[in-house]
Amino acid sequence: MSLVRHVEYADAGPEVRAVYDEIMALRNVAAVNNFWKVLAHDPALLRRTWEEVRDVMAPGALDPLTKEMIYVAVSATNNCEYCTHSHTASARKQGMSDAMLAEVLAVTALANKTNRLANGYRVDVDDAFKPRFD
Amino acid sequence: MSLVRHVEYADAGPEVRAVYDEIMALRNVAAVNNFWKVLAHDPALLRRTWEEVRDVMAPGALDPLTKEMIYVAVSATNNCEYCTHSHTASARKQGMSDAMLAEVLAVTALANKTNRLANGYRVDVDDAFKPRFD
Amino acid sequence: MSLVRHVEYADAGPEVRAVYDEIMALRNVAAVNNFWKVLAHDPALLRRTWEEVRDVMAPGALDPLTKEMIYVAVSATNNCEYCTHSHTASARKQGMSDAMLAEVLAVTALANKTNRLANGYRVDVDDAFKPRFD
Amino acid sequence: MSLVRHVEYADAGPEVRAVYDEIMALRNVAAVNNFWKVLAHDPALLRRTWEEVRDVMAPGALDPLTKEMIYVAVSATNNCEYCTHSHTASARKQGMSDAMLAEVLAVTALANKTNRLANGYRVDVDDAFKPRFD
Amino acid sequence: MSLVRHVEYADAGPEVRAVYDEIMALRNVAAVNNFWKVLAHDPALLRRTWEEVRDVMAPGALDPLTKEMIYVAVSATNNCEYCTHSHTASARKQGMSDAMLAEVLAVTALANKTNRLANGYRVDVDDAFKPRFD
Amino acid sequence: MSLVRHVEYADAGPEVRAVYDEIMALRNVAAVNNFWKVLAHDPALLRRTWEEVRDVMAPGALDPLTKEMIYVAVSATNNCEYCTHSHTASARKQGMSDAMLAEVLAVTALANKTNRLANGYRVDVDDAFKPRFD
Numbered sequence: 087m088s089l090v091r092h093v094e095y096a097d098a099g100p101e102v103r104a105v106y107d108e109i110m111a112l113r114n115v116a117a118v119n120n121f122w123k124v125l126a127h128d129p130a131l132l133r134r135t136w137e138e139v140r141d142v143m144a145p146g147a148l149d150p151l152t153k154e155m156i157y158v159a160v161s162a163t164n165n166c167e168y169c170t171h172s173h174t175a176s177a178r179k180q181g182m183s184d185a186m187l188a189e190v191l192a193v194t195a196l197a198n199k200t201n202r203l204a205n206g207y208r209v210d211v212d213d214a215f216k217p218r219f220d
Numbered sequence: 221m222s223l224v225r226h227v228e229y230a231d232a233g234p235e236v237r238a239v240y241d242e243i244m245a246l247r248n249v250a251a252v253n254n255f256w257k258v259l260a261h262d263p264a265l266l267r268r269t270w271e272e273v274r275d276v277m278a279p280g281a282l283d284p285l286t287k288e289m290i291y292v293a294v295s296a297t298n299n300c301e302y303c304t305h306s307h308t309a310s311a312r313k314q315g316m317s318d319a320m321l322a323e324v325l326a327v328t329a330l331a332n333k334t335n336r337l338a339n340g341y342r343v344d345v346d347d348a349f350k351p352r353f354d
Numbered sequence: 355m356s357l358v359r360h361v362e363y364a365d366a367g368p369e370v371r372a373v374y375d376e377i378m379a380l381r382n383v384a385a386v387n388n389f390w391k392v393l394a395h396d397p398a399l400l401r402r403t404w405e406e407v408r409d410v411m412a413p414g415a416l417d418p419l420t421k422e423m424i425y426v427a428v429s430a431t432n433n434c435e436y437c438t439h440s441h442t443a444s445a446r447k448q449g450m451s452d453a454m455l456a457e458v459l460a461v462t463a464l465a466n467k468t469n470r471l472a473n474g475y476r477v478d479v480d481d482a483f484k485p486r487f488d
Numbered sequence: 489m490s491l492v493r494h495v496e497y498a499d500a501g502p503e504v505r506a507v508y509d510e511i512m513a514l515r516n517v518a519a520v521n522n523f524w525k526v527l528a529h530d531p532a533l534l535r536r537t538w539e540e541v542r543d544v545m546a547p548g549a550l551d552p553l554t555k556e557m558i559y560v561a562v563s564a565t566n567n568c569e570y571c572t573h574s575h576t577a578s579a580r581k582q583g584m585s586d587a588m589l590a591e592v593l594a595v596t597a598l599a600n601k602t603n604r605l606a607n608g609y610r611v612d613v614d615d616a617f618k619p620r621f622d
Numbered sequence: 623m624s625l626v627r628h629v630e631y632a633d634a635g636p637e638v639r640a641v642y643d644e645i646m647a648l649r650n651v652a653a654v655n656n657f658w659k660v661l662a663h664d665p666a667l668l669r670r671t672w673e674e675v676r677d678v679m680a681p682g683a684l685d686p687l688t689k690e691m692i693y694v695a696v697s698a699t700n701n702c703e704y705c706t707h708s709h710t711a712s713a714r715k716q717g718m719s720d721a722m723l724a725e726v727l728a729v730t731a732l733a734n735k736t737n738r739l740a741n742g743y744r745v746d747v748d749d750a751f752k753p754r755f756d
Numbered sequence: 757m758s759l760v761r762h763v764e765y766a767d768a769g770p771e772v773r774a775v776y777d778e779i780m781a782l783r784n785v786a787a788v789n790n791f792w793k794v795l796a797h798d799p800a801l802l803r804r805t806w807e808e809v810r811d812v813m814a815p816g817a818l819d820p821l822t823k824e825m826i827y828v829a830v831s832a833t834n835n836c837e838y839c840t841h842s843h844t845a846s847a848r849k850q851g852m853s854d855a856m857l858a859e860v861l862a863v864t865a866l867a868n869k870t871n872r873l874a875n876g877y878r879v880d881v882d883d884a885f886k887p888r889f890d
């Protein structure tokens with residue numbers, strides 16, 4: 087059970103309703119998911135987080151599907167149950183197949199493994215990998 | 221300085237040289253990077269890790285660039301200095317621009333943020349996000 | 355379900371009972387919470403951990419409420435469900451309001467975000483931030 | 489060395505300069521620190537992150553010193569060298585003494601310890617700690 | 623509920639069955655555990671992961687019980703519920719007593735604590751600890 | 757450079773000297789390492805941490821070498837540079853060979869990998885792994 091009560095649309099003030107309306111309109115859904123109902127206790131946090139999600143996850147130099155798969159990889163690394171579920175669902179909507187999910191998690195698992203080999207052995211960074219600005 | 225001495229090609233036994241040869245051939249480089257020179261102290265670990273990197277990072281349901289960007293996202297999350305440098309370099313070779321790197325890290329940062337909001341508030345997973353197999 | 359059976363007061367030996375008595379007396383509660391009932395399998399670990407919690411969380415250069423909020427921030431970062439629940443409850447007892455909890459988690463989320471931007475870009479530490487002892 | 493070149497004021501475009509001007513004015517400093525010079529490669533990321541730092545770290549239900557100390561605790565937990573240095577410096581400006589820093593880190597260390605005891609033993613959350621909304 | 627359907631033996635193809643057969647034979651069990659039933663969606667991932675577990679956890683310079691206890695320590699650090707349960711069970715089969723488990727977790731907790739003290743204070747590595755190859 | 761000045765023996769007060777004396781006597785060394793010189797700013801933290809290290813790392817149900825290897829595994833997982841160096845050095849003094857170090861890190865890397873596969877797929881814990889107390 088969430089640590090704070092969910093703020094339902096019927097009980098929300100105008101600032102919160104305005105964000106809920108934007109989320110529902112952009113995503114074409116009939117209600118917002120629990121994450122937003124919890125953040126709604128702090129309307130400024132709700133608006134700021136929503137605008138960041140909306141802008142960062144929009145098409146840019148990367149397409150939305152690639153962004154959602156990166157989100158899944160980070161959420162699996164950090165063990166966020168909620169985000170793993172919600173962003174796997176979003177990535178599937180964007181076209182992620184079972185085979186793609188398997189590869190996202192295989193890369194995530196491999197990176198978590200070699201991160202510890204490199205850190206555990208304190209491997210020196212090769213000069214060739216260091217950025218050069220000249 | 222790495223925790224163990226780097227195993228240079230000239231000093232390596234046949235099992236290690238065989239892996240070094242494969243890496244240099246596949247990547248078309250004149251020498252392997254330090255990570256492999258450290259793992260070479262355990263030839264079985266060297267071979268197993270190399271084969272996993274080779275197979276997991278190969279084109280599949282996802283293209284190699286997408287995989288390298290996921291690797292960068294995980295390495296930034298875990299704070300692996302070596303892997304951040306080496307996989308940013310690999311991703312750039314695969315075509316990652318500065319704008320794409322900025323978006324990879326913007327998504328990574330956002331996911332690390334919302335992971336903690338969801339975990340800190342212990343937000344209930346919406347039924348709609350839960351997998352259903354019927 | 356906890357990995358080991360809870361040690362209830364009625365079944366505890368004198369070393370464990372002595373710690374339970376101290377906890378109940380200091381906190382003015384009728385029973386210890388599950389965390390202690392699990393540690394009680396190793397009476398030395400139980401005593402050492404209790405004394406550390408008692409001493410570190412006591413008023414000092416920082417007040418107990420500030421300390422509890424730092425505890426919540428770390429527990430949300432590490433995704434410890436038990437500690438998030440128990441230390442949110444403790445912080446509320448010390449006077450943390452919903453608005454304060456929202457700010458604790460907003461700062462926690464922001465720090466988790468910028469930690470990854472700084473690590474992902476491997477930003478050089480400014481000389482002005484480095485300690486100087488002269 | 490940072491992964492991308494620092495964007496100095498003299499080389500910055502108008503969007504970046506506007507953010508730099510705000511930072512320098514609010515903090516009463518003659519130049520921005522390296523973190524911002526790196527984010528400046530993505531002017532939208534720069535502005536969004538700056539506005540979040542400005543708003544989240546402002547006085548609210550919590551005072552700025554408490555917020556900076558929470559930032560230090562999270563940065564130590566995640567091992568962000570840059571953020572540990574920069575936010576320890578900020579907290580000292582807000583009045584954090586050596587004794588207060590020692591307590592911030594003692595609480596951070598204790599929380600990291602008990603988080604693993606609770607997670608390692610998978611301790612059941614006590615009913616008394618669970619939120620109730622009735 | 624797992625994110626993907628479990629692949630049961632009766633529904634598995636020949637590649638998956640071959641791995642299941644090896645696991646059941648080596649471990650002398652009548653069925654594989656859920657972890658493998660999930661990886662089976664990607665037969666290459668299943669085989670690669672199984673062979674790594676089989677080879678890395680086999681007796682070598684370290685005995686299998688020591689390896690399982692290291693596995694438990696890492697899983698508690700990362701908060702992997704599944705792996706904590708499965709590798710605690712494996713370690714018990716190899717002879718881990720309650721007293722040994724208590725010491726594994728006490729060391730894990732202490733290391734998590736001092737890791738943050740060392741990182742938070744950015745303690746300089748003593749020259750005496752640095753490797754020397756001459 | 758450490759965030760606070762190192763407290764050298766010559767400059768230390770009697771509480772700090774007493775702990776330094778115990779460390780030097782028990783370890784048969786001529787000076788304490790930097791970690792203790794930093795904690796010495798908070799004599800209570802210094803004493804508490806030293807006594808915990810002394811007691812937890814002493815021979816018990818597990819031998820000191822096994823404990824040091826677990827410490828290395830956790831420190832590599834958390835990327836603590838200081839602790840990786842200092843506890844690798846301690847483990848070597850206790851008899852850890854290069855081959856044993858390689859296996860410690862191979863298990864650590866594998867656990868970090870499968871932790872993310874299990875968390876990313878949210879694998880259900882098998883009933884057989886759950887503790888039963890009846």
